Amino acid sequence: MIAGYDACMPESSALANGLTPVLPLAPQDAVIIAAALATCGWLYAARKARALSRKQHTINIIMQGESSNEFRDAEACVSPHLRSTDSVVIDEMHGADKAAFRMVLNRYEFIATGIRNGDLDERLVKDALRGTILSLYEICEAAIYKQRDNRRRQALYEHLEWLHSRWRAKPVWWSDVLEWMIDRPLPSRRVPPDT
Numbered sequence: 001m002i003a004g005y006d007a008c009m010p011e012s013s014a015l016a017n018g019l020t021p022v023l024p025l026a027p028q029d030a031v032i033i034a035a036a037l038a039t040c041g042w043l044y045a046a047r048k049a050r051a052l053s054r055k056q057h058t059i060n061i062i063m064q065g066e067s068s069n070e071f072r073d074a075e076a077c078v079s080p081h082l083r084s085t086d087s088v089v090i091d092e093m094h095g096a097d098k099a100a101f102r103m104v105l106n107r108y109e110f111i112a113t114g115i116r117n118g119d120l121d122e123r124l125v126k127d128a129l130r131g132t133i134l135s136l137y138e139i140c141e142a143a144i145y146k147q148r149d150n151r152r153r154q155a156l157y158e159h160l161e162w163l164h165s166r167w168r169a170k171p172v173w174w175s176d177v178l179e180w181m182i183d184r185p186l187p188s189r190r191v192p193p194d195t
Contacts, residue, residue: 047183051121058121061114062128065107074100082135090143091150105140105157108133112159118184130167137164 025033065071077100081088090101111129114120125133137144137160148156166185179185 050183054119055121055124057119058114058124061111061120062125071103071107074103077101078104078136081139082132084139086139087142088139089146090140091146101140101143104136105144105160108136109157109160112163116159116162116185122185126167133160134164134167137161 065075077097088101090098093101108129111120111125112133115122115125137157144157144161148154175186
């Protein structure tokens with residue numbers, strides 16, 4: 001350092017004006033803070049990218065069903081039953097109707113599985129298919145329980161049942177916060193069948 005340099009500094013310098021650092025940090029502290037902020041930014045960007053990818057995947061899944069002639073025919077066969085509140089007995093139906101119900105139930109079970117595992121965007125599916133999924137499950141509930149008993153597979157359409165009970169129930173306020181934090185629905189047990 002040059003001798004007398006401090007004495008030569010003008011009074012208008014930043015330190016002389018009272019602009020002292022608000023939080024004096026050692027260089028290693030500044031590096032840690034910068035690294036932490038960069039990590040937070042990276043985590044935020046990664047979360048947003050995952051959310052956008054999940055939404056795109058959800059749209060693709062929904063549109064595949066809409067563009068499939070076979071699925072649209074099956075849905076057209078099931079559609080008149082959805083307007084009714086009467087339960088359907090799938091086992092007593094004829095071949096084409098029975099196959100149509102199974103195809104539609106299997107597709108919505110697949111979608112419910114994707115939502116439950118956090119692979120599909122629940123809000124997007126709920127906005128697009130909520131009424132159809134709820135009505136379908138409600139008219140097929142007795143038939144689903146009967147199939148479970150006949151096949152001795154209590155897990156048959158369990159994700160569809162989970163989605164139905166989830167969308168029918170009023171969520172607790174803290175569950176929305178937790179689901180936002182983990183970026184997927186909370187895990188839950190299967191609804192026990194009525195005895």
